[in-house]
Amino acid sequence: MKTFESSRAMERLPSQFFAKLVKKVNEVKRHHDDVINLGQGNPDQPTPAHIVEKLKEAADNPMHHKYAPFAGHTFLKEAVAEYYHREYGVEIDAQTEVAVLGGAKTGLIELSQCLLDPEDLALVPDPGYPDYWSGVELAGAKMHMMPLLQELDFHPDFTTLKEETLEQAKLMFLNYPNNPTGAIATPALFQDAIELGQKHDLCIVHDFAYGAIGFEGKKPLSFLQLKGAKDVGVEVMTLSKTYNMAGWRVGFVVGNKSVVSAIEKLQDHLFCSIFGGIQEAAAHALLSDQQCVEDLVATYEARRNVLVEAAHKAGWEAEAPLGSFFAWFPVPNGYTSEEFADILLKEARVVVAPGVGFGKYGEGYVRIGLLADEDTLREAMERIGALRLFDK
Numbered sequence: 001m002k003t004f005e006s007s008r009a010m011e012r013l014p015s016q017f018f019a020k021l022v023k024k025v026n027e028v029k030r031h032h033d034d035v036i037n038l039g040q041g042n043p044d045q046p047t048p049a050h051i052v053e054k055l056k057e058a059a060d061n062p063m064h065h066k067y068a069p070f071a072g073h074t075f076l077k078e079a080v081a082e083y084y085h086r087e088y089g090v091e092i093d094a095q096t097e098v099a100v101l102g103g104a105k106t107g108l109i110e111l112s113q114c115l116l117d118p119e120d121l122a123l124v125p126d127p128g129y130p131d132y133w134s135g136v137e138l139a140g141a142k143m144h145m146m147p148l149l150q151e152l153d154f155h156p157d158f159t160t161l162k163e164e165t166l167e168q169a170k171l172m173f174l175n176y177p178n179n180p181t182g183a184i185a186t187p188a189l190f191q192d193a194i195e196l197g198q199k200h201d202l203c204i205v206h207d208f209a210y211g212a213i214g215f216e217g218k219k220p221l222s223f224l225q226l227k228g229a230k231d232v233g234v235e236v237m238t239l240s241k242t243y244n245m246a247g248w249r250v251g252f253v254v255g256n257k258s259v260v261s262a263i264e265k266l267q268d269h270l271f272c273s274i275f276g277g278i279q280e281a282a283a284h285a286l287l288s289d290q291q292c293v294e295d296l297v298a299t300y301e302a303r304r305n306v307l308v309e310a311a312h313k314a315g316w317e318a319e320a321p322l323g324s325f326f327a328w329f330p331v332p333n334g335y336t337s338e339e340f341a342d343i344l345l346k347e348a349r350v351v352v353a354p355g356v357g358f359g360k361y362g363e364g365y366v367r368i369g370l371l372a373d374e375d376t377l378r379e380a381m382e383r384i385g386a387l388r389l390f391d392k
């Protein structure tokens with residue numbers, strides 16, 4: 001059998017840091033049945049029943065057994081426009097300002113294909129969601145990392161970007177509520193990004209995957225709420241986290257018409273949109289009673305409070321996240337994030353994600369998912385506390 005060489009684009013794709021973690025976890029699991037996995041980002045609860053019911057009903061509709069319209073059903077785009085109007089007071093043109101995605105992950109990769117030529121520059125947050133890197137690498141473009149520092153509330157400092165970097169850059173990724181730091185955006189951050197976009201012909205891509213998950217009564221800002229946002233950018237949203245629909249694969253790019261139309265052109269060549277039944281259930285999720293979302297946010301906030309309190313009890317000086325379902329805790333002196341995560345896995349059988357997997361500036365932290373019930377989170381912190389790694 002011949003072994004074919006991969007294309008250069010495939011070779012540029014970074015290897016998945018977290019695949020290594022999964023391997024280590026599986027090895028420990030072979031010998032222990034009490035591993036607590038807080039290292040992943042997979043919602044732990046089921047999709048609300050009314051959405052599942054809608055899918056079951058829709059599956060019987062022969063219309064959905066045919067190809068869906070290439071760019072997705074109009075009723076779904078209209079539901080997205082209505083959602084933005086209801087939730088954020090933002091006017092969206094359903095036909096020209098919404099593209100339907102097979103999940104935000106796919107959309108984020110597609111955006112780089114649509115906007116970047118080889119040698120172009122993308123501004124990427126560090127630490128950040130690793131799929132930004134994959135899209136940029138596939139496009140053969142270059143990355144300029146924007147450090148997210150705790151002392152700046154994990155916002156990039158645009159004043160450190162050199163003029164020549166800004167001239168070369170075509171695309172900037174932002175993501176709030178932020179994975180992995182749990183930070184939230186301010187209007188000033190988005191306004192500054194819009195000004196940069198206007199001045200330097202830079203497309204701002206705001207990843208709003210955790211848009212529904214804000215704590216302490218603060219609803220996270222949509223990038224599109226800011227004046228001029230649509231002139232220079234798009235927001236990527238997804239049903240994965242808001243409605244526990246990660247397995248359904250449905251998301252949207254919303255905003256700038258030229259970007260929406262480029263995504264739709266690319267997708268015309270790749271897909272015939274997503275299954276129509278899922279589109280119907282997705283529209284139903286967006287338009288029906290949002291109590292399920294409120295309940296979900298309350299659940300994550302209660303877990304957050306339990307986790308942080310238990311961490312403090314264990315001597316871990318950690319701050320509570322303001323949004324997303326992740327906590328970003330500092331690693332005690334003397335360990336790298338990977339060494340620390342390895343100790344927690346081997347000695348406490350608790351899985352956390354080493355911060356370095358999200359970029360160089362993630363070193364010194366671990367990410368902990370709020371994706372287990374309160375008792376499990378408490379137990380995880382008790383086991384970690386018993387290791388006495390935080391004793392001064």
Ligand SMILES: Cc1ncc(COP(=O)(O)O)c(C=O)c1O
Pocket residue numbers: 041102103104105106129175179207209237238239240246250251
């Ligand atoms: C920041 C961020 N963006 C995008 C995604 C992908 O979401 P989707 O399930 O819609 O592909 C994730 C998923 O973990 C994420 O954390």
